[in-house]
Amino acid sequence: MKTLEKINYQKFILPLVFGLLFWFTTPIRPAGVTVQAWQMLAIFIATIVGCITLPIPISGVTLIGFTLTICLGLAPLADKVVNGQLVAKGAINAFANSSAWLIVMAFMISRGIVKTGLGQRIALFFVKWFGHKSLGLGYAIGAIDLLVSPATPSNAARAGGVVYPLIKSLAETFGSKPNDPSRKKMGAYLIFTEFQINIITSSLFMTACAPNLIAVALASKAGVTLSWMPWLMASIVPAAICLLTVPYFVYKLYPPEIKETPNAKEWATGQLKEMGKLTMPEKMMAVIFVITLILWMLSSTLGIDATLIAFISVSLLLFTGVLTPKDLLSETGAWNILIWLSILVFMAEKLTQFGFIGWISTSISAGMKNISWLAALVILALVLFYTHYLFASATAHNSAMYLPLLTVAIAAGAPKVLAAQFLALFSAIMGSTTHYSSPAASVLASSGYVKQGEWWRLSFIFGIFYILVYGVIGLAWMKLIGMW
Numbered sequence: 001m002k003t004l005e006k007i008n009y010q011k012f013i014l015p016l017v018f019g020l021l022f023w024f025t026t027p028i029r030p031a032g033v034t035v036q037a038w039q040m041l042a043i044f045i046a047t048i049v050g051c052i053t054l055p056i057p058i059s060g061v062t063l064i065g066f067t068l069t070i071c072l073g074l075a076p077l078a079d080k081v082v083n084g085q086l087v088a089k090g091a092i093n094a095f096a097n098s099s100a101w102l103i104v105m106a107f108m109i110s111r112g113i114v115k116t117g118l119g120q121r122i123a124l125f126f127v128k129w130f131g132h133k134s135l136g137l138g139y140a141i142g143a144i145d146l147l148v149s150p151a152t153p154s155n156a157a158r159a160g161g162v163v164y165p166l167i168k169s170l171a172e173t174f175g176s177k178p179n180d181p182s183r184k185k186m187g188a189y190l191i192f193t194e195f196q197i198n199i200i201t202s203s204l205f206m207t208a209c210a211p212n213l214i215a216v217a218l219a220s221k222a223g224v225t226l227s228w229m230p231w232l233m234a235s236i237v238p239a240a241i242c243l244l245t246v247p248y249f250v251y252k253l254y255p256p257e258i259k260e261t262p263n264a265k266e267w268a269t270g271q272l273k274e275m276g277k278l279t280m281p282e283k284m285m286a287v288i289f290v291i292t293l294i295l296w297m298l299s300s301t302l303g304i305d306a307t308l309i310a311f312i313s314v315s316l317l318l319f320t321g322v323l324t325p326k327d328l329l330s331e332t333g334a335w336n337i338l339i340w341l342s343i344l345v346f347m348a349e350k351l352t353q354f355g356f357i358g359w360i361s362t363s364i365s366a367g368m369k370n371i372s373w374l375a376a377l378v379i380l381a382l383v384l385f386y387t388h389y390l391f392a393s394a395t396a397h398n399s400a401m402y403l404p405l406l407t408v409a410i411a412a413g414a415p416k417v418l419a420a421q422f423l424a425l426f427s428a429i430m431g432s433t434t435h436y437s438s439p440a441a442s443v444l445a446s447s448g449y450v451k452q453g454e455w456w457r458l459s460f461i462f463g464i465f466y467i468l469v470y471g472v473i474g475l476a477w478m479k480l481i482g483m484w
Contacts, residue, residue: 011055019046030359036074037354043068044347044400051340051396058395059336062343066091075350094346098307099217100338105310106153106207107334109292112322116281118289119148119162124268124275127170131264134189134256138247141167141190142197146243149201149208150293154333155431156439158208159198164443167191171449173267174258178448187449189256195444196246196432196462203428203470204239206231206306207296209438210337211394211431215424217345218403221352222410224420228296228306233481234421238474242466249465254458284320288313344399352403361407373413378471380405381426385467388430394438398427418484425474429466432459 022042029038047065051058070077070091080088113119123144130140145163152158171177171187178187202209206216206228216226292313299306317323351357368376384397384405391397402423409419431438435445435455445455478484 008055011053012050014053015046015050015055015061018049019043022046030363032359032363033356034354037351037356037359039072040069040074040347040350040354041356043072043074044351047344047347048396048400051393051399052391057336058393059339062340065347066094066343069347069350091346094342095338097217097342097345098305099213099220099345100341102207102307102310103153103210103213103341104331104334104338105307105314106151107157107331107337108314108317108323108328109289109310110148110152110154110157111327111331112285112317113148113151113289114157114162115327116279116285116322117275118282118285120166121272121275121278121282122147123162123166124272127166128265128268128272131261131268134186134259134261135248135251137170137186137190137261137264138193138251141194142243142247145194145197145201146204150205150296151207151289153207153210153213153337154439155198155202155209156443157333158201159194159440160443163194163198164191164447167194168447170264170267173263174261176258176449183449185257186261187447188454189250189254191444191447191449192254192455192458193247193250195441196250197243198440198444199429199432199466200239200242200246202431203425204232204235204243209394209428209431210341211398211427212424214341214344214395214398215402215420215427217341218348218398219406219420219424221345221349221357221403222406222416222420224406224416226417226420226424228299229301230417231421231424232297234478234483235425235474237477238425238470241469241473246462246465249462250458253461254454281322284322285317288316288320288322291316340395344395348399348403357403357407360404361411364404364408365411368408368412371412373409374475376412377409377414377419377422378475380409381423381471382467384423384426385430385433385463388433388437391437394427394431397430402427415484418478421478421483422475425470429463429470432463432466434459 019042022045023039026035026038043065047062050061069075075091076088077092078090079086126140126143127137130136141163145158148158148162167187167190171190174186176182176185176187206212206226219226292309295304295309296306299309384401387401388397406420406423409423410416431441435441435452
């Protein structure tokens with residue numbers, strides 16, 4: 001007998017309360033804010049709160065918000081044309097967002113890496129080469145995450161689908177079990193190392209996590225273009241410093257009980273032997289992956305859009321038989337992102353169009369008029385970072401705060417590209433705060449290897465480290481390469 005899907009209707013209460021509160025306070029809205037802007041804000045806030053409480057999956061929450069926006073007359077569904085002139089852009093155009101499609105295509109590329117077994121083979125080789133000691137295993141884990149991150153816009157897929165299965169197998173090899181005193185032998189160290197590395201790689205590449213693409217899309221609403229290679233150039237020095245030092249710091253602050261790991265090399269060698277020789281699908285995947293990375297790096301020089309490159313890559317994967325149309329259709333995470341990211345960016349665009357973002361940036365800037373733009377930018381970055389303790393979703397957090405903070409920074413006099421890039425990097429490293437800070441954090445924290453108290457204490461320490469590296473060295477580096 002078929003039944004209805006279970007929905008936690010209680011989790012609709014908070015979004016509904018916030019939405020109605022703002023909607024019915026329209027008559028007493030602040031001076032300078034239009035009726036449309038305040039009503040759009042009510043729907044946007046209700047949607048963001050819904051993305052936090054999650055009564056239904058995030059794509060469903062945003063779709064409801066999208067529908068309300070149209071039904072309440074804040075946007076027409078289709079383009080509105082009067083006397084041959086476009087007077088209102090249709091809401092349906094939200095799903096033409098190129099940043100959202102870039103993520104979708106990157107998900108498909110990532111699926112090819114997993115499907116062919118190329119990701120697992122690469123991971124095993126790193127363990128074989130660097131796994132003689134526990135510290136070497138930490139760096140091997142980092143190298144694995146780093147290598148697959150450019151084409152894996154889901155840090156949860158990277159951590160949970162590629163790296164975690166390897167960590168679990170390694171931990172069991174050394175008798176390290178979750179929710180058990182033996183967790184400290186090896187598993188806890190490797191899990192926490194991967195968590196930190198995942199944060200760093202997420203900041204390094206524009207396509208390494210979904211919140212990055214949200215930042216890119218929202219920055220475009222402020223008239224700023226962030227592209228793949230300039231992003232890499234801005235992040236490479238602070239990220240490289242962290243990639244080189246963080247595994248060592250984790251080893252010292254949260255050391256494994258087992259220091260020597262000769263079994264790791266033997267285990268990896270055995271696993272590679274079972275896999276056999278490099279298969280044709282793996283070879284094709286490797287070639288297309290390399291071509292994709294090269295084209296992304298040269299996209300600005302060649303004048304090719306990063307999204308188009310991703311489409312070309314997926315087309316090649318289909319043409320060569322690495323992926324099938326069925327593979328694309330079954331990648332539900334990608335299609336979910338297409339829905340919610342497109343809608344959230346559309347809502348932010350409406351807030352800008354109705355003048356709310358301009359009003360709030362002007363209002364905040366007035367209170368910061370005696371502060372230099374550099375100090376203002378740093379303060380705004382810290383606000384973005386530490387308010388993440390209040391969010392269980394970097395998606396919701398970036399959608400709510402990135403564009404207002406960026407417009408304030410620009411209004412304070414910060415160079416546009418610098419402000420957009422600096423805040424985007426902080427929106428990546430803010431994931432280091434808690435065990436619920438991102439899907440990747442949730443995947444790793446639920447493994448049972450790291451206790452919650454340990455997670456919070458160590459994350460706070462590493463958070464300060466990231467702020468110093470990205471906030472001081474990162475800014476200095478961006479000055480050196482001419483971003484300000």
